[in-house]
Amino acid sequence: MLRYHTPIMLEEILGFLRPSSGKVYLDGTLGTGGHTEALLAESAPAGRVVGIDTDAESIEIARKRLAPYGERVLLVHGRYEQAREILSRHGLSKVHGVVLDLGISRVQLETPERGFSFSRQGPLDMRMDRGHGAPASRLLEDLNEDQIALLFRTYGEERRARRIAGAIVRRRKEKGGIMTTRDLVDAVFSTLPRQARRSRIHPATRVFMALRIAVNRELESLEAFLADLPDILHGGGRCCILSFHSLEDRIVKQRFRAWEKADVSSETTGADTSGGKPLFRRVRKKVVRPQEEEIRRNPLARSARLRIAERL
Ligand SMILES: C[S@@+](CC[C@H](N)C(=O)[O-])C[C@H]1O[C@@H](n2cnc3c(N)ncnc32)[C@H](O)[C@@H]1O
Numbered sequence: 001m002l003r004y005h006t007p008i009m010l011e012e013i014l015g016f017l018r019p020s021s022g023k024v025y026l027d028g029t030l031g032t033g034g035h036t037e038a039l040l041a042e043s044a045p046a047g048r049v050v051g052i053d054t055d056a057e058s059i060e061i062a063r064k065r066l067a068p069y070g071e072r073v074l075l076v077h078g079r080y081e082q083a084r085e086i087l088s089r090h091g092l093s094k095v096h097g098v099v100l101d102l103g104i105s106r107v108q109l110e111t112p113e114r115g116f117s118f119s120r121q122g123p124l125d126m127r128m129d130r131g132h133g134a135p136a137s138r139l140l141e142d143l144n145e146d147q148i149a150l151l152f153r154t155y156g157e158e159r160r161a162r163r164i165a166g167a168i169v170r171r172r173k174e175k176g177g178i179m180t181t182r183d184l185v186d187a188v189f190s191t192l193p194r195q196a197r198r199s200r201i202h203p204a205t206r207v208f209m210a211l212r213i214a215v216n217r218e219l220e221s222l223e224a225f226l227a228d229l230p231d232i233l234h235g236g237g238r239c240c241i242l243s244f245h246s247l248e249d250r251i252v253k254q255r256f257r258a259w260e261k262a263d264v265s266s267e268t269t270g271a272d273t274s275g276g277k278p279l280f281r282r283v284r285k286k287v288v289r290p291q292e293e294e295i296r297r298n299p300l301a302r303s304a305r306l307r308i309a310e311r312l
Contacts, residue, residue, distance in 0.1 A: 002106055002107055002110050003032070003061075003107075004032040004033070004034060004065070004107065005031045005032045005034055005105035005106045005107050006034065006106065006298050006300070007031075007034030007035045007101070008101065008242060008290065008294070008298065008300065008301045008304050009242060009288070009290050009294070009301065009304055009306050010034065010038055012288060012290075012306060013035060013099055013240045013242070013306070014038055014039075014042055016238055016240050016283060016308045017039070017097040017238055017240060018238075019039050019042040019043035019047055019097065020042075020043055020047060021043055021044060021045055021046045021047050022043075022046050022047065023043060023047050023048075023095075023096035023097070024047070024048045024049070024092060024095045024096055025039050025043065025047065025048070025049045025050070025095055025096060025097045025098070025099070026049070026050050026052070026083060026087070026095045026097070026099070026232070027039065027049055027050070027051045027052070027098075027099050027101075028052050028080030028083055028098065028099070028225065029053065029080060029099075029100055029101045029102060030051035030052060030053040030058060030059065030062050030075065031053060031058050031062070031101065031105040031107070032058055032061045032062055032065065032105055032107055033051065033061070033062035033065045033066050035099050035101060036049045036051045036062065036066060036073065037065065037066060037069075039097075039099070040066070040069045040073060046072070047072065048072050048073065048074070049072070049073050049074070050073075050076065050086070050087065050090065050092070050095070051066075051074070051075045052075075052076045052077075052078050052079070052080050052082075052083060052086060053075075053077065053078075054077070054078065054079050054080075054128045054129040054216075055108065055128045055129060055130075056129070056130070056131065057130075058105060058107065058108070059075055059076075059077050061107065062075060063075055074090060076090075079129075079221060080100060080221065080225050081220075081221045081222075081224035081225040081228070083225065083228065083232055084228045084231060084232050087232060093232070094231075094232055094233060094234045094237070095232060095233065095234065095237065096233075096234050096236075096237045097233075097237050097238050097239070097240075098229070098233060098237070098238070098239040098240070099239075099240045099241075099242075100225070100239070100240070100241045100242065101242045102218070102222065102241070102242060102243045102244060102245070102248055103218075103243075103244045103245070104116055104128065104212065106300060108128070112181075113125070114126070114130075115135070115136065115180075115181055116208070116212060117181065117208070118181060118184070118185050118202055118204040118205070118208050120181060121180065121181060121182050122180065123135070123137065123179065123180055123181075124136045124137040124178060124179060124180055124181055124183065124184055125137070126208075126211060126212045126215045126216070127215055127216065128216050133215065133216075134215070135215070136211045136212070136215045137177060137178055137179050137180075139211070139214060139215055140168055140172070140177075140178045140184075140211075141172065141177055141178075145165045145166060145168075145169045146165075148161075148165035148168055149161045149162045149164075149165035151210055151211070151214050152206065152207055152210045154210070154247075155209070155211075155213040155214060155219075155247065156206035156207055156209055156210030157206065157246075158206040158207055158210065160188075160191055160192075163191040164187060164188055164207060166191075167187040167188070167190045167191050168184075168187045171183065171186075181208075184204065184207065184208070184211075185204045188203055188204040188207055189203065189204075209245070213245070213247075218248070219247060219248065222248055222251055222252070223251060226251070226252070226255045230259070230279050230280070230311065233311040234311065235311055235312060236310065236311065237310070237311045238283060238308055238309065238310045238311075239280075239308070239309050239310075239311075240306060240307075240308050241306070241307050241308075242304055242306050243304075243305050243307075244304060249287065249305045249307070252307045253287070253307060256280060256282050256307055256309045257282070259278060259279040259280040259309065260278050260279075260280055260281055260282050260309075262277055262278040277312070278312055279311065279312060280309040280310060280311055280312060281309065281310050281312060282307070282308070282309050282310075283308040283309060283310050284307070284308055287305045287306065287307055288305075288306040288307070288308070289304065289305065289306075290302075290304050
């Protein structure tokens with residue numbers, strides 16, 4: 001099985017964060033530690049990284065991988081939206097740079113028991129933290145048809161949302177639930193004409209992504225984290241956010257833009273600590289996309305969008 005996730009847009013992120021010795025960085029989505037390892041290597045001999053992940057299994061993989069860095073790395077099982085509290089628990093109030101790499105890692109995706117993948121048979125779980133919350137199968141049991149359709153439409157921009165929701169509710173009655181990844185794929189396929197079942201993008205892609213976002217409350221986490229970001233970054237410190245979904249990217253884009261304009265009256269600005277002055281400047285006004293070469297090497301990079309802001 002795959003050992004590590006391949007960190008995406010690593011060169012670009014290092015270029016923007018410019019890690020250096022003596023500084024402290026936050027990796028809010030540690031995963032299997034790819035970005036963190038590079039930050040540690042680049043900030044030798046005395047740079048430090050606090051790595052947070054909500055997935056205990058990822059933390060364990062990263063812990064072994066990063067052991068050679070000793071006390072320069074601190075790994076915490078928790079949620080990145082609790083970063084402020086986590087940092088203060090460890091005697092830190094601010095950091096010099098932040099990286100967030102949203103979504104799931106390839107290791108999570110390719111582990112069948114996690115239930116993230118439409119191409120692997122397993123329980124329909126999808127929780128990043130298996131110790132908390134309800135699995136996706138439960139969510140599909142608790143929601144009614146309208147709510148399921150709304151979820152697929154909103155988070156997955158799925159055009160067939162209504163039909164798929166109908167198929168799920170029918171299967172629930174006939175078979176007692178959508179308990180496995182296969183059950184969900186079958187429900188999606190049952191709504192498709194035969195020739196549409198072999199499209200370039202797997203027909204269940206959007207449904208799986210939408211469900212994962214809902215199970216893990218991913219957009220809420222991002223909003224909550226951004227509300228605290230001004231308070232945890234030193235002046236001159238940069239935040240790189242890598243997203244893979246247009247709704248996530250929109251949240252980041254709007255927040256960074258509002259902070260640059262000191263639009264503190266806007267609901268999208270979060271904590272108002274600016275007194276009317278801009279809180280951040282956007283290091284790039286436009287979204288940064290991966291190089292073609294990276295996408296060729298790693299197709300998971302295809303939908304990556306990177307935004308960078310600097311605390312003023
Ligand atoms: C794309 S992976 C990160 C991969 C990592 N950059 C690497 O190079 O290995 C995203 C990680 O974020 C974690 N994650 C997602 N939401 C989280 C949250 N709210 N708090 C903490 N970790 C979260 C997932 O468990 C996953 O391990």
